[in-house]
Amino acid sequence: MLVLSEDSSRTTGKDARQSNIAAGKAISESVRTTLGPRGMDKMLVSDDGDVVITNDGATILDEMDIEHPAAEMIVDVAETQEEEIGDGTTTAAVLTGQLLSQAEELFEDDVHPTTIVEGYHEAASIAAEAIDAMALDTEIDAEILFRVAESSMTGKGTGDVTADKLAQVVVDAVQAVRSGTDVARDNIQLQTQSGASSSSTELVEGIVLDEEPAADAMPRQLSNASVAVLDVELEVSTGDVDAEYSVDSVDQLTAAMESEEQELRDYAQQIADTGVEAVFITEDADDRVLSYLARDGILAIDGLSDSDATSVANATGAKRIGDLNDLSEDSFGSVEQIRIEKFDEDELTFIEGGEAADAVTVFVRGGTDHVVDEVERAVKDAIDVVATTVETDAVVPGAGAAEIAIADRIRDEADAISGRKQLSVRAFADAIDALPRTLAENAGADPIDSLVDLRAEHDSTGRAGLIAEGRTAEVGDPVEHGILDPAQVKHEAVKSATEASTMIARIDDVISSS
Template sequence: MQQPMYVLSEDSTRTRGRAAQDSNVAAGKAVAEAVRTTLGPRGMDKMLVDSTGDVVITNDGATILQEMDIDHPAAQMIVEVAESQEDVVGDGTTTAAVLVGELLARAEDLIDDDVHPTVIVEGYAEAARLANEAIDELLVDDDLDADLLAAVAESSMTGKGTGDVAARDLAALVVEAVERVVDEADGEATVDRDRIHVHPRTGAASSATELVEGVIVDEEPAHDGMPRSVDDATVAILDTKLEVRQGDVDAEYSITSVEGLNAAIEAEDAELRGYAETLAAAGVDVLFCRKSIDDRVAGFLADAGIVAFESVSSADASDVADVTGAKRLGTLDDIEADDLGHVESIDVETYGDDDLAFVRGGDASRAVTLLVRGSTDHVVDELERAMHDAVDVVVAALDAGGVVPGAGATEIAIASHVRGASAGVEGRKQLAIEAFADAVDALPRTLAENTGADPIDTLVDLRSRHDREGIAGVIAEGRSARVGDPLAAGIVDPAAVKREAIDSATEAATMLLRIDDVIAAE
């Protein structure tokens, strides 16, 4: 039989068969190990320093993997799993990454025992289906009231630089923010996540974090003479410059007299003053301009009692438009009342050396902002990530199917259910299903290890209590942990986070296991 011929460039390298599988598995396990110690409420942080010296301190799995300089294509797939988990449900990124590594490690053992990768893939797919069955059986039947949602938010934030007391207080703010934007339609609650903003600001402790009804624009007035507070304000949003118009054709003007110079200056002033007069005549109290504003225009606006903000980002302009109902205008010509928005108040407040514009209330739509405070840039950055995750998991709990016990209890239940069902599967696929259960068991074992408890003894206790009482989790206490009821301890997670972690980790692991040939162009 004629052997196939491959035509590759001289700079290409090829890895085939078991060597390719070993390389991919090793890469996956290495990425999982990099984030394993961050898992859980007592997880440790990572300090990431890039080539320019910028430092990021975090235990957020998605952030760690994004900041790492990863070249191996298999490892990059695990980074994509974490990013997908973050985008879809906002939390569980470390869980997903660790689970991929464990699935690959168990598969490696099966391959050593001559189990074909295709059989492992089929077994993992069946095990993932069984895992989702277990998650459905664990759903908490209680209504998702404020207390239960606060427990979801607190579980997400605990261990992410917030401290236990701060996490409890911040969780209450998160729930309040979500409740402000809940729409009740046809008996179902829906949440527009885009109406919840998180704005970080250094200079105070996390206890100073507050909820603002409206949005915050990180800009100061274009002129010192402008008002710093306006009530019942009419708002305009402009996407063009307020400067002297420039012609499309290069031209030079010859001025030969003082009178001609004065006339030119007066013409410019008249044009610039006209901008302010047009806005004032339209009843505008506050202007948000995407582009620059000439200093003279700013002065004329100040004389007219109009507050103007220049060089506003497109995102901020869209947020202001959303909360006020104003349209983004490309010109000041023919401004109509429908083009303008209205807001209860706009206040410019000083935080440290910076001014922030608070746009509160609005008659066109609703939006809220969590003003997150922290003592240093590193602290406030981590708190911002924690608050984003907390908002996402509360929204996921409301929109995507309720909550399940946390603290590893769901993983123990999944492993037990999968392992029990494997007995009814014939052939070598049973080994893969059992390996999947062992991989899931690694998550509560890691939780225990990160709290300082003995991982093997804790896992044995978890299985025993689960068999007796149907629920068992790792409850962190001080520098150690105990096995108990996570629901009684108020530790719950969105079911959507568990489902996404199982599904995305299984898909990534099976895709890598099916690769037996790697061709790389160097």
């Protein structure tokens, strides 16, 4: 009996599991060498020649052209980690691949998929308890946040600037929009500009617009300036109905032109009479209006996007006005400084010290477009992990120490688990061990010897991580070296990796159709 169409194909049983696990392991392996402070970068080249150089796991997986459905699940793991936490994407992807690899060995020992799934979920629950137990009993102050940011960016392609310099910028940005344990992440903007070293990255207490003055004669710098935001078209009025006018003489043409000129002059005069010093306009403005505004020393930027106009209004306290007749001092905002700076062929507008400023901008610099893109990714991830630390109020030792503790606790509690499920619980611990082992391998150390030393140090002191300094990687206390991670990064990585690996392990039939 023919059930499927002739164009369909079906893979069942062992072959289906092997295919899915092989795809998952291949994706995991593609990012494994990027893990840790000594991780390497990947160069990704698209069909049209665009090049991306990064060691950010989420970016790598997003840029790869992946077709296998099981491999796509691991991409989803990285995307979820990126959206929820902002960091730990490589950890989540590598752990998923290792869990699949351990599951493959269990299949060969005739362990049923359901038993593997149950064991993995029980091990994940134990891992969550171990993470909470590892959380440091300390106040999450500026110093802790600095260490979290620095740990997040160490080893990433940040050009000529060390992680500690960028970490301070990140912490200052988060502190500026923090209220208790709440962080208004949307109020932190990133603006990038190539052409200078990464060390020129700075925090702007306000916003930066990729816009320039509408006329060359307009001022390039204003201090203690009043600001208006206009949703008004400053051009000659036109009717709603298409109509043709007959001009019979030169006098009629002159009168029409003078009428238009007067209308435009009135727009500029009406704005100038209010005393405003800078106007940001979402609609188009006639060049003649702009020339009149320039003559009166008024800075104008037209054609703003709705989001940029909203940002200006929020940063300065200005009200968005839809009719020039409503423009008055009551609708103005104010700023300490507006400055226009030229970068190569680009001009950017800096709006700083607004009266109602609730936003800051990290102005990211880099010598080339590739460098500035990677610095931007590093800063974005660091902002997310620092914000997560503030919101969850929990950090754990980094450098593999949390993973060593998790694996140790899972093995201890596995003894109390009966039946074949104990095998899958222990397999979960072996998969966790692959993370510090990978850190050691990427740092140039012997992975087996390092893992043995880490376990011994953990048994002795209760806290052991792999500290990469100079050209060596030594076992030590990560807390003493200021290597800290948000506890939520570990929680999310374990959770998402477990869910993805168990979902793939349960598949025993793959049906595809054209």
